[in-house]
Amino acid sequence: MDELNRLLEAVTGEAGRGLFFSGSAGIGKSRLLREGVATLPTDRFAIWSIAASATTAALPFGGLVQVLPAEQPQGLSPAGVLRWALNVLQQQAAGRRIVLAIDDAHLLDPPSAALVHLVARAENATVVGTLRDGEQIPLPIRALWTDDLVEHVELSPMPQEETADLLTAILGGPVDAGSADRLGRLSAGNPLLLRELVHAASGSAELKRTYGIWKWTGRLELAPSLTDLIDTRVGKLTDGVRAVVELVAFGEPLGLHLLKQAAAQADVETAEERGLIAVIQHDRRTDVRLAHPLYGEVMRRRCPVSRTRRLQAHLAELLEQVGKRRRDDLLRVAVWRLDSGTAQDPGLLVDAAVQAFTRYDVPLATRLARAALNADGGSDAAELLATILMFADRPDEAIEVLDAVTPEPGDERRFCRWLTVRGMVSYWGLSQESTVEEIASRVEQLTDSADRSRVHAFEAIMRLHRLDTSTAVRLSRQVLDRPAAGVASRELARSTIAYVQAAQGELTRSGTAIAQVHSAAASWRTDMPYLQLALELARGTRLMLTGDLAGIDAIVADEFADLAGAGDFRLGTGYLAILQAYAARLRGQSDAAMRTSLGACAVLATSRVYAGLAQAERAQSAALRGDATQAVAAMAEADRTHAPGMAVLYPWLEQARGASLAASGDLPGAVKHLADLVDRLRSDGFAGHEVHVLHDLVRLEQAGMAVGPTCSDGGRRTVAQRLAELSERVDGVLPPLLARHARAAVTDDPTDLLAVADDYAALELTVYAAEATSQAVQRLRRQHSAAANDARERLAGLLGRCDLIRTPALQAGAPVLTEREWQVARLAAHGAPSRAIAERLYLSARTVENHLQRIYAKLGVTGRAELWAALRAIPGHDGGDGS
Numbered sequence: 014m015d016e017l018n019r020l021l022e023a024v025t026g027e028a029g030r031g032l033f034f035s036g037s038a039g040i041g042k043s044r045l046l047r048e049g050v051a052t053l054p055t056d057r058f059a060i061w062s063i064a065a066s067a068t069t070a071a072l073p074f075g076g077l078v079q080v081l082p083a084e085q086p087q088g089l090s091p092a093g094v095l096r097w098a099l100n101v102l103q104q105q106a107a108g109r110r111i112v113l114a115i116d117d118a119h120l121l122d123p124p125s126a127a128l129v130h131l132v133a134r135a136e137n138a139t140v141v142g143t144l145r146d147g148e149q150i151p152l153p154i155r156a157l158w159t160d161d162l163v164e165h166v167e168l169s170p171m172p173q174e175e176t177a178d179l180l181t182a183i184l185g186g187p188v189d190a191g192s193a194d195r196l197g198r199l200s201a202g203n204p205l206l207l208r209e210l211v212h213a214a215s216g217s218a219e220l221k222r223t224y225g226i227w228k229w230t231g232r233l234e235l236a237p238s239l240t241d242l243i244d245t246r247v248g249k250l251t252d253g254v255r256a257v258v259e260l261v262a263f264g265e266p267l268g269l270h271l272l273k274q275a276a277a278q279a280d281v282e283t284a285e286e287r288g289l290i291a292v293i294q295h296d297r298r299t300d301v302r303l304a305h306p307l308y309g310e311v312m313r314r315r316c317p318v319s320r321t322r323r324l325q326a327h328l329a330e331l332l333e334q335v336g337k338r339r340r341d342d343l344l345r346v347a348v349w350r351l352d353s354g355t356a357q358d359p360g361l362l363v364d365a366a367v368q369a370f371t372r373y374d375v376p377l378a379t380r381l382a383r384a385a386l387n388a389d390g391g392s393d394a395a396e397l398l399a400t401i402l403m404f405a406d407r408p409d410e411a412i413e414v415l416d417a418v419t420p421e422p423g424d425e426r427r428f429c430r431w432l433t434v435r436g437m438v439s440y441w442g443l444s445q446e447s448t449v450e451e452i453a454s455r456v457e458q459l460t461d462s463a464d465r466s467r468v469h470a471f472e473a474i475m476r477l478h479r480l481d482t483s484t485a486v487r488l489s490r491q492v493l494d495r496p497a498a499g500v501a502s503r504e505l506a507r508s509t510i511a512y513v514q515a516a517q518g519e520l521t522r523s524g525t526a527i528a529q530v531h532s533a534a535a536s537w538r539t540d541m542p543y544l545q546l547a548l549e550l551a552r553g554t555r556l557m558l559t560g561d562l563a564g565i566d567a568i569v570a571d572e573f574a575d576l577a578g579a580g581d582f583r584l585g586t587g588y589l590a591i592l593q594a595y596a597a598r599l600r601g602q603s604d605a606a607m608r609t610s611l612g613a614c615a616v617l618a619t620s621r622v623y624a625g626l627a628q629a630e631r632a633q634s635a636a637l638r639g640d641a642t643q644a645v646a647a648m649a650e651a652d653r654t655h656a657p658g659m660a661v662l663y664p665w666l667e668q669a670r671g672a673s674l675a676a677s678g679d680l681p682g683a684v685k686h687l688a689d690l691v692d693r694l695r696s697d698g699f700a701g702h703e704v705h706v707l708h709d710l711v712r713l714e715q716a717g718m719a720v721g722p723t724c725s726d727g728g729r730r731t732v733a734q735r736l737a738e739l740s741e742r743v744d745g746v747l748p749p750l751l752a753r754h755a756r757a758a759v760t761d762d763p764t765d766l767l768a769v770a771d772d773y774a775a776l777e778l779t780v781y782a783a784e785a786t787s788q789a790v791q792r793l794r795r796q797h798s799a800a801a802n803d804a805r806e807r808l809a810g811l812l813g814r815c816d817l818i819r820t821p822a823l824q825a826g827a828p829v830l831t832e833r834e835w836q837v838a839r840l841a842a843h844g845a846p847s848r849a850i851a852e853r854l855y856l857s858a859r860t861v862e863n864h865l866q867r868i869y870a871k872l873g874v875t876g877r878a879e880l881w882a883a884l885r886a887i888p889g890h891d892g893g894d895g896s
């Protein structure tokens with residue numbers, strides 16, 4: 014069959030792209046997938062077949078429960094979980110090509126969907142699957158097409174001639190041609206419908222076998238719907254068989270041993286014989302599933318709420334009785350308890366909430382933690398719930414939860430934990446700066462050294478955020494020096510120090526510290542999950558200051574924002590989007606930068622933590638495009654939303670303000686603002702930031718400007734000198750490059766400027782490269798150098814790699830042509846002779862010649878041959894013929 018071949022070709026072929034079948038219910042997708050996968054040789058392919066279902070969709074990684082090992086390592090980030098899972102598959106594949114076959118992929122839970130996407134991206138792996146028409150498809154699965162990772166085949170109905178064969182097979186004997194024809198048309202080529210039609214008729218007088226041939230004499234004007242037929246059939250089941258199907262409908266995949274506890278063996282067998290359930294062997298377990306998902310849909314719909322709850326409670330009891338074997342069982346039991354209103358065991362709920370949270374399913378974790386609290390889970394449940402709510406950017410609710418369980422100060426351990434969680438929510442979530450003093454005074458009530466360290470580590474990171482850097486570092490060092498301090502406290506302290514080091518330009522040491530916090534994640538993540546945010550901020554800041562765009566790409570790809578996004582982990586998703594926008598912006602991808610920063614603003618709109626930063630990044634993107642109106646509006650939003658408790662982020666905001674002023678045409682204002690910012694950064698010791706702001710001044714042709722205090726020699730340093738000085742103190746390849754750029758600008762050395770541009774381009778800092786080249790072009794033109802044309806070509810090439818960008822450095826050198834001159838120039842650049850241009854524009858040939866001479870002069874070119882490059886080097890113009 015055609016479709017089967019396409020499936021095999023997709024897996025075994027050279028291209029190795031995956032394939033998804035779609036089509037209506039019962040059309041035969043699952044069967045086709047099953048048959049196709051069964052023919053693959055297992056010595057070349059490591060095959061995993063997964064069937065997603067409505068019941069697994071409610072659990073994080075529920076869809077892939079048969080694929081992943083029962084034990085997930087503790088303490089992994091969302092990306093870590095996915096990477097771990099992919100590694101597991103790769104190990105088990107042992108060099109064979111991975112084939113992941115996913116039936117009903119639209120029912121995958123978000124983390125499973127994200128993993129499937131990741132597998133599809135991996136080398137040496139193919140994803141195949143089915144999707145039912147009209148269902149909502151998870152984003153990572155839909156992205157398989159947009160990212161061109163799979164092909165798509167719409168299954169067509171079974172042709173008429175196959176209907177007769179299928180009928181013969183179902184009935185176990187030949188069928189009269191007329192009956193086959195009528196049944197075939199009624200079923201519209203849908204095998205399941207055909208099967209159900211036969212089922213409905215069997216046993217009645219309408220379907221009879223005479224002389225060995227089956228004949229159907231029934232009369233149906235309209236085909237009954239598939240669900241109606243199933244509904245009728247299910248309605249006729251005996252109580253015992255119905256109970257079996259119901260349990261499977263709410264609990265699939267259900268262990269056979271479990272089902273046997275709850276139902277009579279004979280009923281289980283009958284259900285299987287009638288083709289309602291299927292028994293499937295997996296390695297060491299035997300699972301029962303519905304033979305077709307529609308049975309489950311019908312069954313669940315028929316089931317009244319009270320009965321549904323009873324069934325779920327029953328399933329939970331069963332699983333508890335036989336003993337929870339896998340970690341997933343814990344979650345399943347908890348969700349059944351939750352759904353059936355029988356969630357009374359706070360310990361179970363807290364454990365399940367932690368597990369859901371470890372898998373970054375924030376909505377489920379929230380439900381479970383709240384249920385734990387309602388079941389008298391006390392302060393453990395409250396702290397967990399508050400933490401989860403904080404991650405989901407719901408601080409008001411978090412505070413309410415915490416204040417309801419204020420501990421007695423006598424209970425030190427509890428008090429310490431409560432104090433820190435509450436401090437986190439109140440400082441970052443509610444922007445209450447007095448939190449710092451409150452915490453600092455209450456730490457005195459604690460006697461235990463580990464408890465004190467924990468609170469001190471918290472106090473330190475708060476102080477960092479409000480720019481009390483020296484206290485932050487001092488407290489953090491104390492924590493690290495105290496042997497009694499717990500792992501989480503130490504790593505939090507280390508993150509604080511890593512941030513400060515990055516801001517101060519000690520990027521190497523900062524990197525080492527970040528790697529250390531990261532590698533200890535398994536030991537702190539359960540104890541202090543919010544440390545993740547501190548780690549990410551330090552890591553992101555360091556990457557931005559290093560100008561390490563590839564590093565940013567890596568963590569963005571790594572963290573696979575989809576998973577976090579699906580899990581409602583808003584602070585995480587939002588911050589990643591800011592990093593992504595930053596990288597796009599420096600590459601000159603202004604469309605992506607704009608889109609991503611807008612996305613960050615949307616996700617973080619209500620956040621008091623990063624909203625201002627997101628708006629500042631949007632202002633930068635807008636400024637890059639020369640969109641002053643939006644840049645100014647974004648800055649206003651940044652000022653409105655930026656929390657004073659996030660003062661440590663001021664360098665980014667103020668840098669964006671400089672860009673916004675420049676984009677608005679207020680160059681003197683921008684220069685003054687940036688120069689003041691340089692002074693402020695210098696006095697705060699933020700050399701890591703300072704080099705970037707000094708470079709902004711270079712971009713505005715202020716490399717020779719005096720900045721900073723008067724030195725002992727009585728003079729002040731220029732931007733270029735200060736950059737040279739800092740390039741010896743700030744780590745990385747970027748500062749020396751920035752310093753060279755400044756020096757070349759001061760000495761008006763176009764050759765050096767072009768060399769600097771090449772080095773920027775090698776780092777993918779395309780905007781800086783284009784600007785340095787534009788500065789070179791301007792100097793070459795002033796020097797009437799013949800090399801100007803070549804430089805212009807290079808500029809055009811760089812601009813060709815960017816979306817629309819319009820910065821002052823690019824505009825400054827850009828000649829201003831009138832509308833008419835543009836028309837003439839474009840046509841001439843495309844090779845039209847003057848006469849043709851004249852005809853086209855209703856001008857005289859002489860006028861065209863005059864225009865051309867003026868254009869050459871303005872652009873500094875000698876003739877038509879150089880015109881094309883010169884036009885393309887003007888930012889915002891692609892040299893198109895304008896017609």
Ligand SMILES: Nc1ncnc2c1ncn2[C@@H]1O[C@H](COP(=O)(O)OP(=O)(O)OP(=O)(O)O)[C@@H](O)[C@H]1O
Nearest residue numbers: 037038039040041042043044045145179204205307
């Ligand atoms: N070509 C065929 N020949 C015989 N039986 C078939 C054929 N195709 C499908 N069937 C049978 O029809 C029924 C429905 O097929 P299948 O389960 O593959 O449907 P589906 O498209 O996956 O539907 P859904 O979207 O509801 O999952 C199954 O019992 C299957 O065995």
Ligand SMILES: [Mg+2]
Nearest residue numbers: 042043116117
């Ligand atoms: Mg199916």
